[in-house]
Amino acid sequence: MTARPDPLPVSLVPWLDDGYRHIWMPYTQMQTAPPPLAVTATKGSRITLADGRQLIDGIASWWSACHGYNHPHIRDAIVRQAGEMPHVMLAGLANEPAFTLARRLADIAPGDLERVFFSESGSVSVEIAMKMAAQYWRNNGQPGRTKFICFDGAYHGDTIATMAVGDPEDGIHGRFAGLMGGQLHTNLPRDDNSRKRFEAFVTEHADQCAAVILEPLVQGAGGMVFHAPETLKTVRETCDKHGLLLILDEIMTGLGRLGTLFASEQADVQPDIMTLSKSLTGGSLPLAATIASAAVFEAFLSDELDTAFMHGPTFTGNALACAAANASLDLFETEPRLEQVNAIEAHLGTALEPCRGMNGKWGKVRDVRVRGAIGVVEMDTITDMTALRARFVEEGCWIRPFGNIVYLMPAFTIDEEDLARLSGAIVKIIGER
Ligand code: PMP
Numbered sequence: 001m002t003a004r005p006d007p008l009p010v011s012l013v014p015w016l017d018d019g020y021r022h023i024w025m026p027y028t029q030m031q032t033a034p035p036p037l038a039v040t041a042t043k044g045s046r047i048t049l050a051d052g053r054q055l056i057d058g059i060a061s062w063w064s065a066c067h068g069y070n071h072p073h074i075r076d077a078i079v080r081q082a083g084e085m086p087h088v089m090l091a092g093l094a095n096e097p098a099f100t101l102a103r104r105l106a107d108i109a110p111g112d113l114e115r116v117f118f119s120e121s122g123s124v125s126v127e128i129a130m131k132m133a134a135q136y137w138r139n140n141g142q143p144g145r146t147k148f149i150c151f152d153g154a155y156h157g158d159t160i161a162t163m164a165v166g167d168p169e170d171g172i173h174g175r176f177a178g179l180m181g182g183q184l185h186t187n188l189p190r191d192d193n194s195r196k197r198f199e200a201f202v203t204e205h206a207d208q209c210a211a212v213i214l215e216p217l218v219q220g221a222g223g224m225v226f227h228a229p230e231t232l233k234t235v236r237e238t239c240d241k242h243g244l245l246l247i248l249d250e251i252m253t254g255l256g257r258l259g260t261l262f263a264s265e266q267a268d269v270q271p272d273i274m275t276l277s278k279s280l281t282g283g284s285l286p287l288a289a290t291i292a293s294a295a296v297f298e299a300f301l302s303d304e305l306d307t308a309f310m311h312g313p314t315f316t317g318n319a320l321a322c323a324a325a326n327a328s329l330d331l332f333e334t335e336p337r338l339e340q341v342n343a344i345e346a347h348l349g350t351a352l353e354p355c356r357g358m359n360g361k362w363g364k365v366r367d368v369r370v371r372g373a374i375g376v377v378e379m380d381t382i383t384d385m386t387a388l389r390a391r392f393v394e395e396g397c398w399i400r401p402f403g404n405i406v407y408l409m410p411a412f413t414i415d416e417e418d419l420a421r422l423s424g425a426i427v428k429i430i431g432e433r
Contacts, residue, residue: 043070044413046069056422058397059399060411065282066256067331069411073331074324074327077326078327090316097326101118105291105329116289117132117309123156126156127157130161130211135299144207147208152187153225155215160176160179164183184205188227202241214248216267218371218374221402224405232266233269250276270293272295282325285324335413337412347416351424352426352427360433366379373409374407406426408422
């Protein structure tokens with residue numbers, strides 16, 4: 001047996017100790033990582049641990065729990081739907097929550113994005129978008145257009161095709177280089193020079209390319225890197241010039257995180273295909289959507305099955321998850337989510353500022369930046385990630401830095417006091433010597 005740290009005492013949390021011998025945790029070196037914290041309950045922006053401690057959640061379960069945990073409106077919708085029909089296959093059969101959700105997403109999505117294909121994770125929704133784009137060209141008589149132009153710093157998921165359109169050098173996907181390859185990586189057009197380079201790159205590759213894929217305005221898991229709306233506009237214009245489709249991955253940015261319902265609104269840009277997940281069910285159940293424009297959808301219509309979109313995950317259109325998503329959309333309509341995001345942005349903009357220039361025991365701060373409900377303290381390097389994560393827990397906060405990034409992406413509903421405790425913890429801890 002290999003050595004591993006002991007989890008919490010068996011007497012306190014028997015299921016943790018028993019299960020820890022068998023579970024395989026995400027992004028975790030199972031030999032050396034400290035055991036996870038046993039959670040017994042969540043509510044609002046609070047996580048309750050088995051030993052009775054409460055943590056203030058600064059990252060909303062990988063940026064998904066936008067209404068806070070256990071919102072009664074979402075919980076009630078799930079309970080109601082579970083009693084009637086948790087799931088029925090979608091091919092040939094219709095369920096009300098999925099059909100209603102498709103209509104509602106088409107109503108709020110930018111421009112003429114109007115056809116919704118459901119899946120159960122962000123990565124899969126991106127793969128679906130890629131397949132749609134490639135088959136769009138095949139159906140239009142250009143089957144050679146199968147490549148994707150993608151950007152340094154991008155993250156679109158952990159499945160093989162999505163890794164291939166992520167940053168080629170990032171810390172987590174590099175080890176799978178042999179599985180991927182073949183996509184067209186370039187830099188974002190941020191200024192005159194990079195715009196010219198981007199234009200030349202697209203000109204060179206357009207005829208083998210199905211689409212450009214981008215996280216609009218904020219590249220998230222690749223390092224919380226921001227770009228200006230003008231960059232997004234340039235990408236759209238270049239796609240138009242060369243007849244390329246534009247896929248916007250709004251899995252992280254979509255549904256309010258940046259203070260508008262969709263990030264693309266801030267650049268007045270409309271994608272041909274958009275992906276959503278995370279906040280879609282308010283972080284309650286797994287669900288993702290790939291939403292196509294009328295023109296993309298029409299390319300699949302003919303008298304032949306051959307041009308139909310041949311994709312169908314078992315749980316596509318899952319009624320339980322779609323009921324949760326409908327309830328989540330209700331909350332965007334009935335509660336002041338975008339105002340809450342603006343208030344978080346205003347708080348973080350001043351509260352994290354003292355970190356600028358800090359150079360303490362955890363490393364030197366390189367940059368502090370805020371956009372919407374995202375606050376970022378970028379370090380040169382983090383000296384001891386495991387200890388830093390533990391230090392935040394000690395301070396009563398669930399803040400989980402990655403790479404060289406310490407960040408907050410709380411629920412939009414977090415109250416002022418908890419938000420101030422989160423930002424205060426970052427300022428205090430990053431300033432430690
Ligand atoms: N795209 C973006 C922009 C993401 O942030 C993520 C998840 N962090 C994904 C895709 C993948 O989503 P999932 O983890 O649900 O597969």
